[in-house]
Amino acid sequence: MKIGILLKEGPYNHQASDSAYKFAEAAIKKGHTVDAVFLYNDGVTNVTKHMDPPQDDRDIAKRWNELGEKHGVEVLACIAASKRRGISDEVIIEKGEITGLGTLTDIAIRNDRLVTFGD
């Protein structure tokens, strides 16, 4: 099955980002395709490369980057939501991309499921 994920909250502050990641990981493990993670609202702050959590904690931006690298998951941040919150090409992780809401519409259309995580 082909799955899109919509993530509406930033890293660490809410569990949404962790739940989305764990869900994506499990879906891939079960042989499904995770097509894209679309970041909206505060979710766009998931992909800033300046993130520097304590060493014994998870690195959320790095984790999304790896999901992109290893499994071809597109990690997309909405441009309008990003601009408001200071997320730009200058601060984004390698596998992250800033794009429009049209892309989310495509994701909603081309996937079997769109699963939302937020607060």
Add this chain to the structure above:
Amino acid sequence: MKIGILLKEGPYNHQASDSAYKFAEAAIKKGHTVDAVFLYNDGVTNVTKHMDPPQDDRDIAKRWNELGEKHGVEVLACIAASKRRGISDEVIIEKGEITGLGTLTDIAIRNDRLVTFGD
């Protein structure tokens, strides 16, 4: 009166940042001293200089910067909360400063009031 403000949410996503600003503005207008705005939790994302909202909308980072410039309000982001969320000296506005929770303790001690805004 001398007032400290604790702001626990990021810009735009919650009204907390706007309420804190409006409150600070009114306090200054009434002749009080707003000593500092301390940013905690997602609040640290208030001071990223890459913020670029639509032209007909308020620019929240710029607004905090001006409050610092014109009224000497210290705009301080907690270092631990900032590191988690990718806020670093590279992305922070001119009048913003990254500092430790000890500074918040000082603010709580030296002000007549500590007023919190959040979600």
Add this chain to the structure above:
Amino acid sequence: MEDVKKIMHVMRRAPHGSIYTYEGLEMILIMAAYEQDLSVAFIGDGVYALKKDQDTAGIGIKGFAKTFMALDGYDVEKLYVDKASLEERGLTEDDLLVDVEVLTSDEIGKLMNEQDVVIPH
């Protein structure tokens, strides 16, 4: 048309206290260009988004209530409002900015179940 998807946007938050309703509306306006079968359900505090007489000048936030009136021009015509949510808040259709279809929770629940995609805001 086989590849037209039924997509419902669910508005459940009060306006201004958070950005979810406003950014939800921005999403709907973009999606409207893609000729899918869009609908919007207002339930819980989401019904407040449609309240007449909103004036955000005093809080320094850009208002967007009137943008709901533009939805019609984008051919987003399926606006459903939960009757119980309205009544619980002491509101009637006359308090709302736009023409909507007031339905019971069960009727909206049934519509939800027909959707290919439900997006919460």
Add this chain to the structure above:
Amino acid sequence: MEDVKKIMHVMRRAPHGSIYTYEGLEMILIMAAYEQDLSVAFIGDGVYALKKDQDTAGIGIKGFAKTFMALDGYDVEKLYVDKASLEERGLTEDDLLVDVEVLTSDEIGKLMNEQDVVIPH
């Protein structure tokens, strides 16, 4: 000592769903070094922060429940738990990780009123 302030931290959120309790705890640990008159009140879902047997391995988030046990070593000894909040959640003192003082809402309300600063988490 004239310049010792009474500062109460109020924990009102469940752990893990959001970071507020955890970052609140980090704040308390730093403030503890400043020799102020600190206290911590656990009310509403905040009482869940002290629940025994939390194991966060499965959700991939660093656990912090045991850090509450370290508060004593930082001389943060005034831990108040709201009786009604515990009871409403079917919990008793035995379910909690640390020794606390269980008080009525009114008693905690009175303590709140004696504070120079109240910080919500």
Add this chain to the structure above:
Amino acid sequence: MLHTINKSPFESTTFETCVSFVQPGDPILFLEDGVYAVQAANRFSSRLENIMKTNPVYALQPDLSARGLGAVTDGVTTVDYEGFVDLVEEHQVNTWL
């Protein structure tokens, strides 16, 4: 002590939680989405009237206007941001989020 509430009582239990800790005489200020609690003739009106027997209740007018709320429950005092500052000048603050 001034208590502030910024959550809609229809969606959150913050209002009820706050009220069970507030001491007689202490003012309560509703702001942001909290102002829906003071809309006239809604299901929280009688609860509020009861609270106002012991505690003064305020609501932030800019937040009421932003939400298109006209009449408020009898006895509720509306204030602007400067009125909010006045309340903070008179009282320490307990913010309920």
Add this chain to the structure above:
Amino acid sequence: MLHTINKSPFESTTFETCVSFVQPGDPILFLEDGVYAVQAANRFSSRLENIMKTNPVYALQPDLSARGLGAVTDGVTTVDYEGFVDLVEEHQVNTWL
């Protein structure tokens, strides 16, 4: 349609709102802070028992464990993230935030 709830029923009305829209037969999954709803013998247990007459109820085990919740209300099925994926495979998803 699979309905997911991630809010504590003690602090938020999301649980009650969701339930008034859910159609008979549709599964409900509690996750994140939502799992407090299924803790055995709390004040939502009888409400849940009633719901389970018409709808299957699931809770995410990793979230239960993270919160130190042992026994769940009789009839609630616990699943891990892979079980969550299975539910998504069977149903479209309606996320209640």
